[in-house]
Amino acid sequence: MLLAAGAGVIMAGGLLSVPVPEKNKAAFVSAFAFAGAALCDFSAVTAFGSPAHGPGMFGLDSLSAVFVLMICFTGPLGILYSASYMKIYTSAGRSTAAHYIFLPALVSSMIFVVTARDAVAFLFSWEVMALSSFFLVAYDNSKKDVFDASIYYLVMSHISGALIMAGFLTCSGNGFSFDAIKAWLAQGGSALTVPFVLLFIGFGVKAGLAPLHTWLPAAHPAAPSHVSGLMSGVMIEMGIYGILRILALSPVMPLWAGYGVLAMGMLTALLGALYTLTQRDYKRILAYSSVENTGIMTAGIGMGMLGASSGRPLMCLLGYSGAILHAMNHSVFKSMLFFGSGTIYAATHTRDLEHLGGLAKKMPRLSVLFLTGTAAISGLPIFNGFIGELLIYLAMAQAIMAKTPGLTVAGAFSFAALSFTGAMALYGFIRLYSAIFSGTARSAKAEIQAGDDRLTVVIMSVMAAVCLVLGLLPQAAFAIAERAASVITGAAIGGDFVPALMVKLSVIFTAAAALIAAAALIKNSLMKNKTGSAATWGCGYRSPNPRMQYTAYAFAEPFIKTAEPFIAKQKEEIKPEGIYPQGGSYKAQFSDVFEKYAVKPAGEKTAGFLKLFSWIQSGKTGDYIMYGVIFLIAAVIWAVAA
Amino acid sequence: MIKSAVLNILVVLFGPFIFAGIINRIKAMWAGRKGPKILQTLYDFIKYMKKGEVISFTVSPVFSLAPVVSLGAAGVAALVTPLAGGSAFVSIEGAFIIFAYMFALSKFAMLASAMETGSSFEGMGAAREATFTGFVEPAFFMTAGTAMLVSGSGSFDALSSFTASGDARGWLLASLAAAAFMIMLVTEGSRVPVDDPNTHLELTMIHEAMVLDNSGPAMALITYTANLKMLLIAALAAKVLIPANTGWLLSCALFMAVTAAAAAAVGCVESLVARLRMTHVPQFVFFMSSIALILFCAAFIFTMWGAV
Numbered sequence: 001m002l003l004a005a006g007a008g009v010i011m012a013g014g015l016l017s018v019p020v021p022e023k024n025k026a027a028f029v030s031a032f033a034f035a036g037a038a039l040c041d042f043s044a045v046t047a048f049g050s051p052a053h054g055p056g057m058f059g060l061d062s063l064s065a066v067f068v069l070m071i072c073f074t075g076p077l078g079i080l081y082s083a084s085y086m087k088i089y090t091s092a093g094r095s096t097a098a099h100y101i102f103l104p105a106l107v108s109s110m111i112f113v114v115t116a117r118d119a120v121a122f123l124f125s126w127e128v129m130a131l132s133s134f135f136l137v138a139y140d141n142s143k144k145d146v147f148d149a150s151i152y153y154l155v156m157s158h159i160s161g162a163l164i165m166a167g168f169l170t171c172s173g174n175g176f177s178f179d180a181i182k183a184w185l186a187q188g189g190s191a192l193t194v195p196f197v198l199l200f201i202g203f204g205v206k207a208g209l210a211p212l213h214t215w216l217p218a219a220h221p222a223a224p225s226h227v228s229g230l231m232s233g234v235m236i237e238m239g240i241y242g243i244l245r246i247l248a249l250s251p252v253m254p255l256w257a258g259y260g261v262l263a264m265g266m267l268t269a270l271l272g273a274l275y276t277l278t279q280r281d282y283k284r285i286l287a288y289s290s291v292e293n294t295g296i297m298t299a300g301i302g303m304g305m306l307g308a309s310s311g312r313p314l315m316c317l318l319g320y321s322g323a324i325l326h327a328m329n330h331s332v333f334k335s336m337l338f339f340g341s342g343t344i345y346a347a348t349h350t351r352d353l354e355h356l357g358g359l360a361k362k363m364p365r366l367s368v369l370f371l372t373g374t375a376a377i378s379g380l381p382i383f384n385g386f387i388g389e390l391l392i393y394l395a396m397a398q399a400i401m402a403k404t405p406g407l408t409v410a411g412a413f414s415f416a417a418l419s420f421t422g423a424m425a426l427y428g429f430i431r432l433y434s435a436i437f438s439g440t441a442r443s444a445k446a447e448i449q450a451g452d453d454r455l456t457v458v459i460m461s462v463m464a465a466v467c468l469v470l471g472l473l474p475q476a477a478f479a480i481a482e483r484a485a486s487v488i489t490g491a492a493i494g495g496d497f498v499p500a501l502m503v504k505l506s507v508i509f510t511a512a513a514a515l516i517a518a519a520a521l522i523k524n525s526l527m528k529n530k531t532g533s534a535a536t537w538g539c540g541y542r543s544p545n546p547r548m549q550y551t552a553y554a555f556a557e558p559f560i561k562t563a564e565p566f567i568a569k570q571k572e573e574i575k576p577e578g579i580y581p582q583g584g585s586y587k588a589q590f591s592d593v594f595e596k597y598a599v600k601p602a603g604e605k606t607a608g609f610l611k612l613f614s615w616i617q618s619g620k621t622g623d624y625i626m627y628g629v630i631f632l633i634a635a636v637i638w639a640v641a642a
Numbered sequence: 643m644i645k646s647a648v649l650n651i652l653v654v655l656f657g658p659f660i661f662a663g664i665i666n667r668i669k670a671m672w673a674g675r676k677g678p679k680i681l682q683t684l685y686d687f688i689k690y691m692k693k694g695e696v697i698s699f700t701v702s703p704v705f706s707l708a709p710v711v712s713l714g715a716a717g718v719a720a721l722v723t724p725l726a727g728g729s730a731f732v733s734i735e736g737a738f739i740i741f742a743y744m745f746a747l748s749k750f751a752m753l754a755s756a757m758e759t760g761s762s763f764e765g766m767g768a769a770r771e772a773t774f775t776g777f778v779e780p781a782f783f784m785t786a787g788t789a790m791l792v793s794g795s796g797s798f799d800a801l802s803s804f805t806a807s808g809d810a811r812g813w814l815l816a817s818l819a820a821a822a823f824m825i826m827l828v829t830e831g832s833r834v835p836v837d838d839p840n841t842h843l844e845l846t847m848i849h850e851a852m853v854l855d856n857s858g859p860a861m862a863l864i865t866y867t868a869n870l871k872m873l874l875i876a877a878l879a880a881k882v883l884i885p886a887n888t889g890w891l892l893s894c895a896l897f898m899a900v901t902a903a904a905a906a907a908v909g910c911v912e913s914l915v916a917r918l919r920m921t922h923v924p925q926f927v928f929f930m931s932s933i934a935l936i937l938f939c940a941a942f943i944f945t946m947w948g949a950v
Contacts, residue, residue: 357760360702367702371754380747381718381740393739397796400787405946412787412938416780419742423776426746430753430772439760440700501735508718508732516714520707523859527706530694530858536759537698537854539844550757550765558773562924 003060003068003115006039007108010075014104018097022090026083029100033079033107037072040111044068048483057121057177058112063248063487066324066480067114067241070331073466074234075107077459078335082226084455085342089140089224099139099224102132106230113238119168119176126164129238130157133231137223149222156205156215163202164242171195182249192250196257199246207239209298210268211594213291217279220287221351225342228283232290233335237327240297244324247305248488255309259410262302266414269295269421271566271594276428277556278567278590281351282341285432286334289377292425293330296392297323299414303395308489310407315398317493320485322391325477329384329470333376336463340370343456344436350445353435353552357446360437365452367437369460374429376467379422382509384470387477390505391498393418427559435552442546472510475502553588560590568593646727649894654720658869659684661876661905665833668909683869690862698855701758708755709856709863712748716867716874719744723874724798724881726897727890737798738786741874742779745830748867749775756852763844767851770920774836774848777927778829784934785822788815788941801878802886811944816882818937823879824904825930831872833908835926838917846920876904 013032020028047060060068082103086096109132112125134157138150171191174180185192205212216236220228243261247253272292279285300323307316343366344359345351360367376383396418399411441447470477478498486492538544560567568591576584616627663680670677679685697705722737722744724730734740749771756768790796792815793803804816829836832849844851853864880900884893918926 358700360704360758364702368704371704375747375750378746378750379743380750381715381743382747386743390736390739390743394736394796397736397787397790400790401794401796403791403794403945405942408791408942408946412784412791412942415787416784416934419783420776420780422743422746423779426750427772427776430750430757430768434754434757437702438754438757497735504732504734505740508721512714512718515717516711519714520710523710524706527695527859532694532696533699534696535698536700536761537763538761539763546760548762549760550762550769554762555757555765555769558769558920559776561921562773562777 002043003040003111004058006036006043006072007111009036009039010104010111011036011108014101017100022096025096025100026079026086029104030076030080030083033076033104036108037076040068040072044072048480057118058115059117060115061487062483063241063244063324064114066328066484067237068111069480070237070328071107071110071114071234074331074335075110075230077462078226078230078339079103079107081229081339081342081456081459082224084453085225085339085346088346098135102135103227103230105132106136106227106235110234110238114241117178119172119178119181123161123165123168126238127161129235130154130161133157133227133235136227137219137231139224139227140222146222149218153215153219153222156212159212160202160205160239163198163205167195167198167202170198178245178249185250188251192253193257196246196250196253200243200261203239203242203246204264204298205239206242207236207294207298208268208272208291209239209264209294210271210291211598213268213272213294214592214595214599216291217275217284217287217592220290220338221281221283225283225338225345228286229335229338229342232287232338233331236290236294237297237331240294240301240323240327243298243301244320244488247301252308253305255306255406258302258305258309259406260302261305262299262410262414265295265298265300265302266417266421267295268292269299270417270424271295273421273424273428274563274566275590275592277424277431277559280353280552282344282353282356282432282436283338283351285353285428286337286341289425289428290330290334292421293326293334293377296389296418296421297326297330299323299418300326300388300392300395303392303399303414304485304488306399306407306410307395310402310404312398312402313489313493314495314497315395315402316489317482317485317495318391318395318398318498320488321478321481321498322388322395324484325391325481326385326388328477328481329376329388329467332463332466332470333373333383333385336460336467337370337373337377339456339463340366340373340460343453346453347448348445350443353432355443355445356436357438357442357546357549358440359446359448362448362450363437363452365457366460369457369464370437371433372464372467373460374433376464376471378426378429380426382468382471382513384467384474384477386471387474387502387505389418389422391478391481394498424559427556431552431555435555439549440546442549442551472506472513474505475499478502566593568596643727643729646729646890647731649727650725650731653725653873654717654870656684657873657901658866659687661873661901662865662869664902664905665909665912668906669913672910672913683865687862687866690865691859693858695858695860697857698759698761700760701755701855705755705758705855706860708751708758709860709867711751713863713867713870715744715748715751716870719748719874720870722798723877724801725877726894728802728881728884728886728888728893728897730798733797733799735796738783738789738796741798742782742786745871746779748871752852752864755856759855761854763847763851764854766845767848767854770837770848770923771832771852774829774923774927777924778826778930781822781927781931781934782826784931784938785819788934788938789819791938791945792941798878798881799886801881802884804882805885808885811940815937815941815944818933818940819882820879822930822933822937823875823882824907825927825933827872827875827879827904828908828911829927829930830875831868831908833872834912835915835918836923838912841917846917872905872908873901876901879904 044065109128116122304319793800837848
């Protein structure tokens, strides 16, 4: 009840904001959002103890509660951040009335999605979420690429919606409430597998699983940054939630399903990480990184499923709790990085890495926070990203040690694949950070006035602190994830293995962090009067200029060269000619192999097929009236015949 | 095991200097020189620590923080690595993962600091380092996974299980794993044939190019960290090769012998082999992947159809 009130307050903020003047709108809406989120947080925290949920259309259990906490943390911060980002539109005289209706609607619809206990309520909330996010993406629709991207997004999210609807229809023989669906799925056999496959693909599209991830790198750059942050950090995780919820409603799945989910997850993670290295638009890089992280979560889910079907509770617990924890962590650092990138865009008006550089001097605080975010998202220890990945690794280790042919091979290869994903992600994020913040400005666009945006710094500091605290106190984070995982497994697995490990890690990491900080302080104070400065060493060259810096492309080049078969590279090269060589240009572009060879041809084929029916839309009013008449006559005949 | 702990503190503090000293001595011997003292790197370390620093105008505070973070991360890796006597300071489940991610954190700091300077040489070095060590990662995890498969344990103690049965098959697996770790050592440590630390052309350097703008105490820390990392990987090879039931004293002696042999091997390779062309380095690193894959397949067959 309290939860519905909270979500209602968030949504009401948007509706009531219409008469509020433009410059106060964000503050007004976020005040409502924070108040509503506090109510939701309260009811989510109290729901952790109680395993069961009420009989109504909406209810809370631990799994829902974790996701409610995620939404209610990032959601209001995103709305607050919009106060800073939307200035670039309001200063140009654009109206934000509709934007501020849909933004809280997105947040509260997500709360309803994760608390729905009935397929109809779920689908309704899902649709509100999909539509409100579409309108948010399409905010800047006077630009053609934004408009195209938002239509692309709308289509993909409806493919996802249609599959989910079909999935729910195939398992609603006993009714639409989740309890009835659970009873239906308990029959097993095709009554279980058909809905599961449909729902998995449907939710997978939303979560960004390859090969249907292509909407992410299109939609995220087009949307305003706080919207991309909310979509990438929280909304795509609704897909993960959906998969987890279906698993919670299903009996133990057959082994092949677990292998399939694991393989999909690993493939997605590898591809997503690979493409972060090829892009030069930083928001696209972040979008591909979401694809990668979705893959990691899905791999964790796959491990959990394998653990359940092979009767290994520890592996099951590690897989599911790792996936949930990674989802939690991702919602924090991914939104944080998107907020940071929004501030960079607002300051420089470019999303091209090759035009940036040297912002660390201009925005010192933002640069440190952004670096924290990149370390966390690369899964580096002492930050939260490591813990989720560690649990998934440990699940894979359990699979290796299971000593059955299938599990061992799957475990070993995904163990190696996940580590390679991590290596690529680290590489990609160092590239992202250093191209934006390190060195000197590569173009006039990056030569901005120095100064941090205070609101961004406050918001990102809060999020960075959460990343650090969850990383240093992994036992607390795990306790939450474990509760949520117990909803899926049906009973608490417990055991001392993970909590003991987490406590050990907490001690080691905290000590290490303290020592490193102390050492850094000592070094700084000792070196204060002994530090001189000079120009960067350029092989003795006296007048280096910014164009001589390494570019973002060059930084990724050694890797791209080795990985070329997996990347669709198009290059246009004009060699300099003549005795005194002149002219010459080189242009390289990378596209997504799935986009190029699967999604685009499929889309074109479908469009070609639908063209066959285009004569229906003739544009003549007479024809349309005739259609109406035909329809009415047919309806009457049908009614009479029945 | 207080004596182990005391000994290992000494190993972590002085081992890296001796490791580098042995490499340099061996190289000098091949070149027909007398060579520097074994502890010369330690004297250099002390000398650098007393000096001031010159840093570029371009850098942000990340640059001076990075060597400390890098060393700290390598230090945590040392905490979980089994050293002399076969035991680690902290024996922990999932030690392989923590070890690899601490190395990653250390690398992350150094890559960030290299890019801070805006130098194209350092960018080049950083890009190569990220690529080559990135390819090491899956091979390392494959090797670790094999050890887990054979031993049924997720801590570093798993490594000594290859030789547990004492038969030829076990030693075959152990030597494959040790070979994989040696390739990892030269790649992570940026030694020949991946990178030549003695080269004087910035365009061909990897690790050295990344630290062109570091000086004074920062340089001292960086050198120490690089040597420590090599020592730790050599310690993994030692753990693989020394049977678990060896007595403490003998085990410590064998540890010293194996790590010294690893250093000597690096020195010999460096004296006798030329650095590979940059485009061929990935192939060399993939060699480790192949070894890891063969290791896994062999161990898989042995465990599924007959004991190791």
